[in-house]
Amino acid sequence: MANNEAVEVQRHSDGRIARGERTREAIVEAHAELLREGVLKPTAKVIAERAGVSLRTLWLNFKDLETLLEATTAYWLDADAALRQAIDPSLPLGDRIDQFCRQHALRLEHLAPAARSAALGEPFSPALAAARRELIRRLRRDLLETFPAELEAAGGVDGALCLGLMAAASGMTWSFARDDLGRDAADATELMRHTFARLLRA
Template sequence: MAGSNQGISIDGRRQRGERTRLAIIDAALSLQEEGILVPTAQQISDRAGVLIRSFFRHFDDMETLFKAADDQLRDSYEALFIGGDRQGSLKERVNRAVERRSAAFEQLKNVVLGTKAQLWRYETLRTNYARNQRGLRKDLEVWLPELQDLTEVDCESIHASASFEMWHRLRSEQGLSLEASRTVVISLLMALLTSD
């Protein structure tokens, strides 16, 4: 009987530990989404409602936290980009691709900015960011198979025009609305895709 109680106790500790671990990951992401692009371990612990030593019991350092967050959220983040109706005319596909990507960029803006702000510091972030960039390129090539017939310069220009960096510039630096930004990106893509 005592052995079964001990098993329940260990299982309860594991469950509490997993809840704490997930609360720390959620806290880090919610801080970034609110605009604290590079939250500290203390800020994350405070938000999660745990002591700083609990943070470091679950994560050796910030890099292990980033890896755990990526492992947990990669599928849901990638799902924001994949899918959608990829049939129809070039204009229809460009419109839908820009609409889908821009919606994802809007949702992930602060997470992307937080990641970019720390690329110099963490190998995990550099690896994840490079993987995500390759995924975005491949995804755009599925939307627009016409890319394979273009010159390298035009193809790279399209990838640059459809990038988060372009989107962020239009929205933040140039202060354009969501709709105006989409119009600019669609116009750039169509001009490049239909030039002789």
């Protein structure tokens, strides 16, 4: 009998944990959906309503806004990582430039809603600042893995070539092309590719 009771208690505990995880996932996904729709600074009440939970439930799962932002940035970073594909560094330079720019443009476009929102809150949020640092680290890594010979010959990670490529592929440059200049994603991608070609072949 004791064993049956222990199994029932464990099952109840597992079910409660699973429900809690589903609730947290629903809240994070609701937050992400609102950002995609252009609601760049949704309130906790709006997020809770979109997730179909009470405001009290939201704060039971996330103790404060920063904790929610930590979960949301992890969601976006995981999605970005899933879009990444390694590029063979032995391919001809032109092929590597094309593949890198197409892939990176896709990732930037995917992250754009979160980036627009983060620009409003980053000065006040350690989670958002940490997410930006992680994206910069990923960009530097991807450049070094895709263009190792070219970057090594031009001063490595601290050389002007690497810094120029990072600037050309940055979220800020993408936002400038897409939001400030009003270019579509294809034009913004071509701008990146053209800049890469000029820098890498100089």
